[in-house]
Amino acid sequence: MTPWERLQNEVIEPGNCFFCGACVGLNPEILTFSETENGPVPKLKYSENNFKPEKLELAWAVCPGRGIPFPELFRLQNPKFFSWLIGPYENIFLSHATDPKIRLEAASGGVISRVLIHLLDSAAIDGAVVLQQGREDPETATPFIATTKEEILLARQSVYAVTPTLTILNEIDAFPGKLAFVGLPEQVAAIRMLQAAGYPAALKIVYVLGPYTGTNMYSGAIRAFLSGQGVSEKVPIESIRWRAGAWPGHLDVTTADGQSFKAEKFYYNYLIPFYISRNSQIIPDFTNELTDISVGDAWEPILEKQGIGHSVVIARTKEMHKILADLSYSNELYLDPIPISKAFSMHGHMLDFKKRGTFIRLASQEQRGDPVPDFGYIPQKIPYSRKLIESIISAQFSIGRTNAARKVLHYIPVSVLGPAFNILRKVWKYISKPGKRRGLVDCRFIINDNRERWQEINSSAKVISHDLN
């Protein structure tokens, strides 16, 4: 089989594509994306006879959709501490930027933007790969290389729509200087594999930052949100802000006819069961474990009541730990160390969704005879009660993604669905909490080193030549 046939048969068709964009970014002359209801799908620009199959070997070697060799990648990080739930770490903090201009418009505490600005100011980098909603057109987000503080601030906030950020690889290749990269776990994994392969563009990336990543949605979610409020598909969207206003922020969509539609963060979560992307259901990495620093919302009732952003931050390398300490010393970052138990309790549901839910979902996929990604580890034992809970979660997603269910959404306004979903969410969290948390912290994992894959990644450096035309 050619690498393209394998990508199609083992990744794209079984629904294992992570939409990271690496295959297209590495081969923009051969591949492009085709936008579908279930995410952007890589496709050939021309017939397979028009290029040498070897051109796609690197894309195949580093494709996260066939799996991510986490154990080998963790070893490269050489951490002081390690937890199977949150990955390698030096220290964990509650944090936020002290400058209100950075903090107030950010997704949580503005830590990612604050660190990027510091890296630029101190000439540790010459640019940062970030993602901005509405940069090229209002409905989509576009990755770009920010080279000034102003550009970094333009890219603040979270984008909750699947975006293949690594299509930017050729721009990275052309960039003259050192870079930071901000990305989701699968994108970060692809960058780490490209670095292991010695791919020159990836070696320009000297710092990797990333948000915790729970769920992400397909692009149809915003149109469903608008339709529920009587807005025709024909009315153009003028702007989308996913976390506008006071933390935790609200969705704010304005349309070309001058209307503005808002929904609190926990209300528009009703869209998740209908538009949740498959990739966010089949990756066991919630806290962006392969980064140098990862940042999430500090979900704690006392902090949530303040209505101003707070982050939980995992410093994973000594160098990043020192950068955070320096920023705290110069009073540019509030930094308060917390025990790992607090980091677990803030995000118990999502850690469980990723660290056990993922493997239950993948086991069902495997039972159906479909290929599944290999992450180099699996949980030793998952209690029966947890599997039962998963059957309810997965049934919700299976029904939610049908056209009929998605259509229903178009007729019910957010003013009804939002609060109703929020109540259901709280009830479900309360009922499922014992089952979801039981045994989670003590969960053991069996490592299953995939030496062949690791060798393939390392040796794929030899196919990185520019004379493969």
Ligand SMILES: Cc1cc2nc3c(=O)[nH]c(=O)nc-3n(C[C@H](O)[C@H](O)[C@H](O)COP(=O)(O)OP(=O)(O)OC[C@H]3O[C@@H](n4cnc5c(N)ncnc54)[C@H](O)[C@@H]3O)c2cc1C
């Ligand atoms: C899809 C998604 C799901 C998330 N799920 C959770 C969750 O379940 N629990 C939780 O605690 N936190 C989650 N987060 C993280 C949270 O929303 C904030 O991003 C995080 O707290 C960092 O906040 P900040 O204020 O430091 O970031 P900011 O200073 O606002 O900077 C955010 C940076 O992230 C980049 N970025 C935003 N969206 C994307 C994207 N889709 N792909 C690549 N880069 C992006 C921006 O370009 C910017 O540089 C999620 C984030 C995303 C994007």
